[in-house]
Amino acid sequence: MIDPEQFLHALGLSDIAIERVVFEEGNVLKIDVTSVKAGCQCHRCGSWIEDFFALGEEISLRHLPMFGHQVFIVLRPKRYRCPHCEGRPTTTQPLDWDTPRSRMTKAFEQEVLLSLINSTAEDVSRKQGLGADAIEGILDRHVAEQVDWTGVAQLPILGIDEIALRQGHRDFVTIVSARLGDGQLTILAILADRTKATVEAFFKSIPKRLRRTVELVCADLHAGFLSAAKAVFGRRVAVCADRFHIAKLDRDGVESWRKKERRRLKRELPKTAYDALKNVHWILRKSDADLSADERRIRQRVFDLSPKLAQAHALSEALTALYEAPLTKGQGKRRLRA
Numbered sequence: 001m002i003d004p005e006q007f008l009h010a011l012g013l014s015d016i017a018i019e020r021v022v023f024e025e026g027n028v029l030k031i032d033v034t035s036v037k038a039g040c041q042c043h044r045c046g047s048w049i050e051d052f053f054a055l056g057e058e059i060s061l062r063h064l065p066m067f068g069h070q071v072f073i074v075l076r077p078k079r080y081r082c083p084h085c086e087g088r089p090t091t092t093q094p095l096d097w098d099t100p101r102s103r104m105t106k107a108f109e110q111e112v113l114l115s116l117i118n119s120t121a122e123d124v125s126r127k128q129g130l131g132a133d134a135i136e137g138i139l140d141r142h143v144a145e146q147v148d149w150t151g152v153a154q155l156p157i158l159g160i161d162e163i164a165l166r167q168g169h170r171d172f173v174t175i176v177s178a179r180l181g182d183g184q185l186t187i188l189a190i191l192a193d194r195t196k197a198t199v200e201a202f203f204k205s206i207p208k209r210l211r212r213t214v215e216l217v218c219a220d221l222h223a224g225f226l227s228a229a230k231a232v233f234g235r236r237v238a239v240c241a242d243r244f245h246i247a248k249l250d251r252d253g254v255e256s257w258r259k260k261e262r263r264r265l266k267r268e269l270p271k272t273a274y275d276a277l278k279n280v281h282w283i284l285r286k287s288d289a290d291l292s293a294d295e296r297r298i299r300q301r302v303f304d305l306s307p308k309l310a311q312a313h314a315l316s317e318a319l320t321a322l323y324e325a326p327l328t329k330g331q332g333k334r335r336l337r338a
């Protein structure tokens with residue numbers, strides 16, 4: 001039996017009591033909760049009100065996964081009535097961990113944002129079981145949010161990542177992250193585009209006391225980021241390209257071979273044999289250790305049918321292994337040329 005207090009602590013949510021925990025089909029964990037906090041601020045006049053009016057409509061908020069399950073916090077928020085305002089309007093009680101107008105908790109939003117670093121919206125969408133709309137919604141809500149620098153003592157490592165969105169009102173946003181003095185990775189800001197001007201303006205908005213503590217800026221290969229970092233931090237700061245973005249280039253090479261070979265195999269194979277080669281796109285992106293026996297079999301079959309794709313994949317893996325190896329710069333260069 002889990003102690004309810006400890007369970008609440010593990011959830012990281014405050015001001016609530018747990019009513020019921022239900023494991024549902026499809027690896028879903030539903031946690032019914034009620035607010036134990038009394039009162040809220042009137043949305044109109046701002047005074048503290050404790051005149052309970054009613055419970056609102058039930059809402060279900062996605063939260064951090066637990067026990068390999070997608071977690072949903074189910075709640076009917078409390079509503080309070082204002083005795084001071086005309087018409088006695090009601091206000092829905094906000095809770096610290098809730099995100100207004102979103103179907104997720106703040107902690108889950110942060111988790112999604114962190115998982116976008118060195119990844120793509122497509123991968124995160126798949127991993128978290130979230131639609132592209134939900135992910136773009138999170139990014140939209142955080143764009144141009146003011147950074148609260150109080151409590152940040154040092155910024156030794158800054159990370160800059162561009163995230164491609166679907167064709168829409170935005171093509172790209174930029175995620176600025178930092179590894180703080182204690183090693184913790186945190187999201188600093190979401191910028192509305194990926195231009196040099198925007199990134200440079202953000203760097204300049206970092207308080208001087210913190211700008212002095214920056215030692216390393218880790219960016220993707222987008223030239224604007226590298227020159228923005230150099231313009232603001234000067235020669236003193238090391239600027240490096242994240243290996244993920246280099247790996248992406250060779251992965252893209254594998255992917256273009258896969259598409260070519262898929263078209264060829266579709267022409268040449270009987271339909272049933274072709275249809276059996278499912279999810280090759282995802283299988284090729286997974287590391288060896290993450291493949292199921294079934295996926296491994298499909299991969300081998302594809303490689304037997306397409307030696308070129310097998311070779312492209314092997315070269316890509318070899319390049320990744322090179323980055324994992326403890327090499328000096330000179331050794332690394334020689335191996336790369338080979």
Ligand SMILES: [Zn+2]
Nearest residue numbers: 042045082085
């Ligand atoms: Zn009021």
